[in-house]
Amino acid sequence: MFTQLNKKLTLSSSFKTAPNIGLIKYWGKWNEREIIPLNTNIGVTLNPKDIFTTTTLTLNPETDKNQLLINGKDFHISNRIERLFGIFREQILQSKQFASNKYKNSPSDKPLGQVIPDIEKYGIRVESNNSFPTGSGLASSSSGLSALALCLQDILKTDIDVRYLSRIGSGSACRCLYGNLVLFPETISLESKRCLPYEVQSSKWLKDKVSIVILTDTHQGQKDVLSKDGMKLTWETSKLIQGRVRQYVEQHITELQSALEKQDFNKVMEIIIKDSNQFHATCMDTYPPLLYLNDFSRQIIKMVHIFNRNAKHIVGYTFDAGAHAVLLIHNDELQSFKKFLSEAENLFTKQKYIIPSQQFWTSIGEGPINLN
Amino acid sequence: MFTQLNKKLTLSSSFKTAPNIGLIKYWGKWNEREIIPLNTNIGVTLNPKDIFTTTTLTLNPETDKNQLLINGKDFHISNRIERLFGIFREQILQSKQFASNKYKNSPSDKPLGQVIPDIEKYGIRVESNNSFPTGSGLASSSSGLSALALCLQDILKTDIDVRYLSRIGSGSACRCLYGNLVLFPETISLESKRCLPYEVQSSKWLKDKVSIVILTDTHQGQKDVLSKDGMKLTWETSKLIQGRVRQYVEQHITELQSALEKQDFNKVMEIIIKDSNQFHATCMDTYPPLLYLNDFSRQIIKMVHIFNRNAKHIVGYTFDAGAHAVLLIHNDELQSFKKFLSEAENLFTKQKYIIPSQQFWTSIGEGPINLN
Numbered sequence: 236m237f238t239q240l241n242k243k244l245t246l247s248s249s250f251k252t253a254p255n256i257g258l259i260k261y262w263g264k265w266n267e268r269e270i271i272p273l274n275t276n277i278g279v280t281l282n283p284k285d286i287f288t289t290t291t292l293t294l295n296p297e298t299d300k301n302q303l304l305i306n307g308k309d310f311h312i313s314n315r316i317e318r319l320f321g322i323f324r325e326q327i328l329q330s331k332q333f334a335s336n337k338y339k340n341s342p343s344d345k346p347l348g349q350v351i352p353d354i355e356k357y358g359i360r361v362e363s364n365n366s367f368p369t370g371s372g373l374a375s376s377s378s379g380l381s382a383l384a385l386c387l388q389d390i391l392k393t394d395i396d397v398r399y400l401s402r403i404g405s406g407s408a409c410r411c412l413y414g415n416l417v418l419f420p421e422t423i424s425l426e427s428k429r430c431l432p433y434e435v436q437s438s439k440w441l442k443d444k445v446s447i448v449i450l451t452d453t454h455q456g457q458k459d460v461l462s463k464d465g466m467k468l469t470w471e472t473s474k475l476i477q478g479r480v481r482q483y484v485e486q487h488i489t490e491l492q493s494a495l496e497k498q499d500f501n502k503v504m505e506i507i508i509k510d511s512n513q514f515h516a517t518c519m520d521t522y523p524p525l526l527y528l529n530d531f532s533r534q535i536i537k538m539v540h541i542f543n544r545n546a547k548h549i550v551g552y553t554f555d556a557g558a559h560a561v562l563l564i565h566n567d568e569l570q571s572f573k574k575f576l577s578e579a580e581n582l583f584t585k586q587k588y589i590i591p592s593q594q595f596w597t598s599i600g601e602g603p604i605n606l607n
Numbered sequence: 608m609f610t611q612l613n614k615k616l617t618l619s620s621s622f623k624t625a626p627n628i629g630l631i632k633y634w635g636k637w638n639e640r641e642i643i644p645l646n647t648n649i650g651v652t653l654n655p656k657d658i659f660t661t662t663t664l665t666l667n668p669e670t671d672k673n674q675l676l677i678n679g680k681d682f683h684i685s686n687r688i689e690r691l692f693g694i695f696r697e698q699i700l701q702s703k704q705f706a707s708n709k710y711k712n713s714p715s716d717k718p719l720g721q722v723i724p725d726i727e728k729y730g731i732r733v734e735s736n737n738s739f740p741t742g743s744g745l746a747s748s749s750s751g752l753s754a755l756a757l758c759l760q761d762i763l764k765t766d767i768d769v770r771y772l773s774r775i776g777s778g779s780a781c782r783c784l785y786g787n788l789v790l791f792p793e794t795i796s797l798e799s800k801r802c803l804p805y806e807v808q809s810s811k812w813l814k815d816k817v818s819i820v821i822l823t824d825t826h827q828g829q830k831d832v833l834s835k836d837g838m839k840l841t842w843e844t845s846k847l848i849q850g851r852v853r854q855y856v857e858q859h860i861t862e863l864q865s866a867l868e869k870q871d872f873n874k875v876m877e878i879i880i881k882d883s884n885q886f887h888a889t890c891m892d893t894y895p896p897l898l899y900l901n902d903f904s905r906q907i908i909k910m911v912h913i914f915n916r917n918a919k920h921i922v923g924y925t926f927d928a929g930a931h932a933v934l935l936i937h938n939d940e941l942q943s944f945k946k947f948l949s950e951a952e953n954l955f956t957k958q959k960y961i962i963p964s965q966q967f968w969t970s971i972g973e974g975p976i977n978l979n
Contacts, residue, residue: 279611474851475847478850486846516892517847519887521887522877526908581947
């Protein structure tokens with residue numbers, strides 16, 4: 236939207252997005268710069284009513300400096316974000332070449348470069364606020380980057396693909412652009428533009444059936460190896476990753492899609508569990524091994540499998556590159572599972588039970604919210 | 608040896624054996640009854656001067672009941688041991704058929720059945736004492752079963768193969784029959800007699816170079832799933848085990864043999880580490896997952912890899928189906944590693960450092976000691 240600032244035009248855009256949690260995971264990329272994942276992956280978008288990042292992008296005529304604020308604090312602008320800004324400015328310059336009479340009938344669709352002549356020189360200010368604490372294990376960067384891509388496209392009004400913009404921000408960011416389950420396909424074709432996420436239409440029935448809880452253990456140490464470096468190491472040193480990338484992930488994708496078509500809740504949960512464990516297995520097969528799961532995670536896993544023995548609808552779990560758990564619980568089991576969770580301490584007689592230090596409850600979301 | 612008991616002949620045999628720790632591991636069997644492992648495996652025999660099981664087998668004319676005492680306590684005689692006793696009695700009966708004049712020149716080699724007429728009716732009493740506590744993570748059953756096989760063969764004096772007797776006791780038991788590194792080959796041939804362990808001759812140089820320490824965490828809980836059941840579950844549910852069994856273990860075996868030939872210490876350690884982690888990766892890929900490594904194990908792993916960054920001779924580690932670690936340390940690094948170990952607490956600032964509750968120091972052994 237346009238606003239007046241010291242008699243100069245300024246403009247801004249705001250989006251609210253929620254993180255998307257990988258269910259069939261990818262770990263490693265064919266192309267680091269273009270973010271082409273080693274394998275097709277599927278994630279679930281959380282509900283932005285409960286867990287969200289609000290991101291506002293403002294073009295500031297007063298300065299040519301860019302600025303990134305996260306939760307009110309100045310942050311270093313990463314190479315990836317610099318690249319997004321670069322593409323943004325390129326698009327503005329290109330749009331200046333368009334014949335201006337093209338927009339006679341709908342002047343509000345005019346490309347930015349034709350509206351404000353020297354806009355490419357304006358400073359870009361991005362302000363992002365998370366509803367959840369950093370260190371909760373939720374990837375705030377992915378929801379923030381997808382919102383940034385949405386803001387850039389909203390302001391540009393050129394036909395640049397927001398899915399592409401979002402993807403080169405980060406792989407999981409592009410999955411935040413849609414609601415429900417989102418598939419991000421792998422392609423090793425040179426036409427990386429084809430590697431774009433889409434909503435899994437057959438997953439919509441799940442939304443009303445599932446509650447999601449993120450259980451975090453704030454006592455976990457810092458990550459020794461960043462995900463970015465970890466996935467490179469796995470690809471370079473693990474033998475087991477070969478079978479996963481070349482065969483087993485595709486099987487999980489096919490099985491999941493089939494279970495979604497059949498609305499087979501337990502099968503969906505089973506595949507989610509298996510994929511998470513297989514991912515962590517390849518991390519363990521890395522040299523040196525990547526050990527993301529700790530005793531807290533192990534207790535959650537054991538607890539869920541004990542609950543599942545007698546459950547009509549089994550509970551699913553998934554772990555990203557960290558110790559925090561994301562559980563998917565059928566709403567019919569919600570009360571019994573909460574009761575079970577509160578009594579879980581009794582399951583660990585010899586080992587100390589590690590009580591989750593934070594619980595974030597949410598559900599499946601419908602995708603980004605446009606705040607403009 | 609023969610002794611006199613209440614004017615009746617009794618006889619007994621004693622062996623001292625040490626556990627053999629799997630380095631290239633197997634997990635699952637083609638044939639449960641005959642103990643044909645899914646893949647060729649290699650283990651290292653510990654030094655029976657430090658860590659040992661002393662086993663005495665006595666034939667008792669006073670009773671036809673069998674008895675098993677471990678560390679002075681009566682134990683249930685498992686099906687496997689019953690089978691060993693059955694083979695023992697069969698051998699006695701068969702040996703009665705041998706022409707007795709065959710032994711004219713060496714009467715001391717006479718088969719048992721020809722020495723004591725009704726010996727097959729004697730009760731078998733097995734007494735086994737471990738120098739190390741149960742729950743230390745050391746497999747006392749494997750050293751005990753190999754000693755039992757040695758005692759049975761010693762008393763029988765028939766040409767039954769002690770490697771076979773030991774193997775049908777347990778897979779890792781048959782690796783305890785030799786010193787240094789011992790290879791136990793997989794074969795899916797029907798002639799299971801071919802599936803017999805042998806000492807890896809090229810491993811002898813390692814003996815004088817290596818110290819071994821077993822670090823245990825007595826706070827670990829009981830195993831939820833017995834190894835026997837766990838390996839079945841892995842074979843039935845893990846996808847990653849396929850690549851391991853059909854390809855990667857063989858690679859590890861070949862690489863290890865080549866590194867042993869070249870006396871490449873660091874390469875030997877690296878392969879040992881990788882095989883242990885790959886084994887635990889397939890455990891994690893099991894449904895439900897088998898989570899043997901806990902925070903104690905993770906700390907040991909991280910610690911070793913930090914030490915290895917600057918070490919001339921790297922430290923190797925291996926974990927069986929439990930949280931306890933077995934470390935292999937080059938004697939030239941022994942002092943610096945012990946110092947590092949005592950200061951390791953500082954490596955874990957946020958997480959509580961779990962101090963090993965027991966340390967057992969030993970070296971590579973030369974095989975069973977005949978106490979007769």
